Amino acid sequence: MEFNKITGRILSAIKAIVGDDFVITDHADLEKYSHDETEDLIYYPEVAVKPKSPEEISALMKLCNEHQVPATIRGAGTGLSGGALPVMGGLLISMERFDHILDIDEENLQATVEPGVITEVFMDTVAEKGLLYPVDPASKGSCFIGGNVSHGSGGPRVVKYGTIREYILNLEVVLPDGDIIWTGANTLKYASGYNLTQLMIGSEGTLGIITKIVTKLIPRPAQDALLLASFETAESACAAVSAIFRAGIVPSALEFMERKGLEWVIKYDGINFDLKDGIEAFLLIEVDGTNMDVVFNDCEKINTVLEQFDCKDVLFADTSAQKEELWRLRRTMAVSVRSNSVFKEEDTVVPRAKLPQLFKGIKEIGSRYNFESVCFGHAGDGNLHVNILKGTMSDDDWHNKLKDGIREIFELTVSLGGTLSGEHGIGLVQKEFMPIKYSDVHFELWRGIKKVFDPNGILNPGKIF
Amino acid sequence: MEFNKITGRILSAIKAIVGDDFVITDHADLEKYSHDETEDLIYYPEVAVKPKSPEEISALMKLCNEHQVPATIRGAGTGLSGGALPVMGGLLISMERFDHILDIDEENLQATVEPGVITEVFMDTVAEKGLLYPVDPASKGSCFIGGNVSHGSGGPRVVKYGTIREYILNLEVVLPDGDIIWTGANTLKYASGYNLTQLMIGSEGTLGIITKIVTKLIPRPAQDALLLASFETAESACAAVSAIFRAGIVPSALEFMERKGLEWVIKYDGINFDLKDGIEAFLLIEVDGTNMDVVFNDCEKINTVLEQFDCKDVLFADTSAQKEELWRLRRTMAVSVRSNSVFKEEDTVVPRAKLPQLFKGIKEIGSRYNFESVCFGHAGDGNLHVNILKGTMSDDDWHNKLKDGIREIFELTVSLGGTLSGEHGIGLVQKEFMPIKYSDVHFELWRGIKKVFDPNGILNPGKIF
Structure with a gap:
């Protein structure tokens, strides 16, 4: 694919669309947009913009199409696969000003949010209303919900509550040619036409630009318990995982951590934890529900299972502070490794x-x-x-x-x-x-779909395939 | 789209692929394949076949492509939108011989099934192992799981357990050009490439022919309770629905039935039920879980909510037989109306x-x-x-x-x-x-996707758009 550079004339048109204040051309200011959290990769865009509305993005896409300029969408830049890197230069569209929670519909248990809302901010806001949005990646404190949708993000609670695919009901999307559509309906399910909502989820910003997100919410379980189980071998920790489900328990989180990960967070993040000799791996297990007796009962059943897998020790978090501390072990692990x-x-x-x-x-x-x-x-x-x-x-x-x-x-x-x-x-x-798993037939289908949405290939080129 | 008729030469080739015994050309024998449960619509195929393997279907598709013969896939024929009707004639491919449960993987809580397995047979088989496949349309006793996937079918338990999209992990699909692929991986989630599994779900047999299905299973809740609530107005019954969730309860089923529906089943199906005067609508509410005290407690909370919506009477099913009878009211309703x-x-x-x-x-x-x-x-x-x-x-x-x-x-x-x-x-x-909800932009995207998979438009033509 051949692309053109952003000329002075194109830049003027960009400024006319989003306003001078929201166009970045200075190299030093562009640094922020040249990397995400993927290794040490750096790719500068020629120009970065911070639009505010779907209409502005629509106008930008028409302009990019007209001049064959590549455009890459960026959320919070917490991605780990380089999805937001403008590898062909061109225009970087930052979604940081799409930062409003537009509606929390308590009657229907749905919310409408802009993609630049920080995931944890959204979770906390609905939690205040007794509701749960359970898709919480480790980076929830900094990542954008739009990025979560684009990457099909998960997090610890998928295991009980289902994937992000179950919680994204409808999307407003600007297509590469500038058309603005809603992909589906604000309903818990539908069966009309190929499901464009599901197609957008996990498409990594290559098919369209998400500008509004309608999510499903569920009642927030009032009770939870958290266990940290220690194992002499990582294999027995892993083996215990299947057995827990087989015992009829669906934990609300079931996280694996190897010893080395804990060593990193203890060393670099000053988390106080007594790491005993001879322990190679840990499972962090959360159970939630509406009734504390049942939650305790589930914990006991889990304990029985763990014993069968040579579990050496089970730490039960008694207080919110203890729970927070145990979760912090897990959540900071990636950052700790990355930073050091x-x-x-x-x-x-x-x-x-x-x-x-x-x-x-x-x-x-x-x-x-x-x-x-x-x-x-x-x-x-x-x-x-x-x-x-x-x-x-x-x-x-x-x-x-x-x-x-x-x-x-x-x-x-x-x-x-x-x-x-x-x-x-x-x-x-x-x-x-990708060819390790997928055949030419898959690639042909994917490329075909890409071409239907983005015939000129200007949107986030160089990604996925 | 112009199509060709099935000539004698093409018929010979079809017979060579699937064997003479599995090719139907007699008009009387084709009657079975000329309708589903959609109104009184009748469309005869020219030829019906009952293949046994993906390879046979692959060969059939290559043949149909070569001769521009339309092909329509049929499950159990319980569809209500005419998806399985061969409206352009041509070849009808019945999946009835794909009727094996290939594997129930109790370690990973997954199963691999052929699309011609009756949904209830599959549910019962996994239930014997203490597992739940919760996607149970009203027609579960006769419909095929492959049809459920193709239509994005739901059923009563979506409300708690999520849509069929959450339970279908991977699909073996014969593409219209004869290529055979697996759409994804046997994992609970993945984020690699546009999600072809999700695209196939609900595509109504227009993008490919599903030949194997990998499903997620979950531990089967041991306890459940069933309530039938009566209301003077349908509006108050409907209004109570939202309020139940708002009270923090997620029922495992929450079904609405209007009085007239019960009159039909009482009249035509001989179900014994004391239909009191002045009642216009009913909610059938199921709660399940691992602990009966919690289930009862949820029922009490639901009762409290129902009282706020002028509920006149709540019938609590005490025995399995009573539960079965109440569910029969709901499940036979559609058939009762349709048959009479x-x-x-x-x-x-x-x-x-x-x-x-x-x-x-x-x-x-x-x-x-x-x-x-x-x-x-x-x-x-x-x-x-x-x-x-x-x-x-x-x-x-x-x-x-x-x-x-x-x-x-x-x-x-x-x-x-x-x-x-x-x-x-x-x-x-x-x-x-469809144009009431969807714009030309949607139709263009859908047609584009269709063309990527089926450039000659031979697979289930005349459907969706």
Whole structure:
């Protein structure tokens, strides 16, 4: 695909659309828009804009189409696959001014929000009304809900409450040619026409620009309990995961953390935690419900299961502060690793009973390629995030040889019935590994769909495939 | 789109693919394949086949493409929108021999089934292992799971357990050109490439032929309770629906039935039920869980809510037999109406708090157009099935004037924030009403997607748009 540069004339037109104050051309000011949280990748856009309305975005897209200028949409820039990186330069459209919760409809248990609302802000706002929006990625304190939709984000509570696909009812979208549509209806389900809402979810900003989001909300469970279980081996921790479900319990979160991850957060984030010798892995298990007796009863059943898997110790969080502290262990883990090491984060997902094999295999691949890894993730969904650390690896190995190791990780994932990326998306950095799982037939269908929405290929080029 | 007839030469090729025993050409034998449960519509295929493998279907599709012969896929023929009717003649592909449950993976809580498995057979089989597949349309005793996927079917338990979209993890699909793919992975979620699994769900057999289905399963709740609440007005019954959720309860079913529906089942199905004077509508409310005390407690809370909405009587089902009898009232209603009247069934869905306005409006439209209607449905999802009865309407009014009344129903539905079809699909009979909700932009996207999958337009032509 050939693209054009943004000329002075095009820039004037951009300024006329969004207003001078919301157009950024200065290199220093563009720095913020040149990276997300994906490794150390840097791509500068030529121009960044901060539009405020679907109509402004529509006008921008018409302009980009007319001049064959690439356009990349950016949420909060917390992505881990490079989806928001303007790899072909061109125009970067930041959604940061789309930051309003437009409506919380308590009668229908629905909300309408703009995509630039921070996920946690939205969750807290509905929580004040006794409602739950359960899609809470680890980055919930900084990520935008629009980015969550675009990447099909998950978070710990998918395991009980279902994926983001269950909570996104309808989307207002600006299509690449400037048309503005609602993808569906504000209803809990519908069966009329190919489901464009579902097609937009996880399309990583390549099919259209989401400008409004209608979500489903549910009553907020009043009670919860949190357990941290310690295991001598990561395999037994992983094996316990399936057994918990098999015992008839659906926890509201079931997170896996390996010892090394806790070592990082203790070292770098000053979290106080007594990490006993001989413990290799942890499960953080949350149960929620309307009745505390039932919640306790579920905890007891879980305890019984854990005992069968050589669980060494179960820490029961008694207070809100203790719960908060345990969750902080898990939530800061990725940031802690990212902030203190050269790293690559790979996202794998397998049927949940395959987790022990996946974990063991990753470590074995690491020992052959000489990389360290820190693994954690949503074990209840079979979703393991693999943080690969450069450590003592040579620059040459890191930039060249490591790729083969990552390929082996994904080959293993696929051989176990899984796929690349449970929730981070493919973006820029995982796309070369897509053929491990998907055939030319898939790529042809995807490219065909892309072409239907974006015939000139101007929207977020260079991503997914 | 121009199509060709099935010539003797093509027929020989078909027989060579599936075997003579599974090719039907006799007019009398084709009758079975000429209708589904949609009104009184009859369309004969030229030839019907009963293939057994994806490879046979692949060969059939290549043949149809080569000769530009239309092909229509048929499940159990329980559809209510005409999706399985071979309106252009050609080849009808019946999935009845794809009737095996291939695997129930108790470790991962997944199952792999062929599309011709009867939904209830599948549900019962997993129930024996303590597991729940909660997608149970009223026709579960006869419909195929493949048809459920193709139509995005729902059923009473969507309200608590989520839509079919949450339970279908992966699909083996024969594409119109004969390629066979798996759409995704056997994982609870994934974010790699446009989600072809979700695109197939609800595509009504127009994009590909589903040959294997991987479903999610969940632990089966051990306890449940069932209430039947009677109301003097349908509006107060509908209004109570939202209030139940607002009280923090998520019932496992929340069904609306109007009096007339019960009169039909009492009259035609011999169900014994004391229908008191002055009662206009009913809610059938199921609560489930792991603990009977909590279930009872939820029932009490529901009772308190119901009292605020002028509920006249609450019948509590004490035994399995009583529960079965109450469910039979609801499940046989559609069949009862269909078997004993000339009818049209329209499927509407709105945000749930709009149900009272929808119901009132439908009755008002009926009084203007002189049609009787029987309404029932999944009130918890805002999904109302409207059975329009011919009654004393003249043939001319039935065939001509009624259409305007149906149009008004859908216009009302859309004006209330809803859409056509919550779960029955658009198929043949609703497609003319699609422009009430959807614009040319939607149609262009849909047609574009269709063309990517089926460039010659041979698969289930004449449906959806």
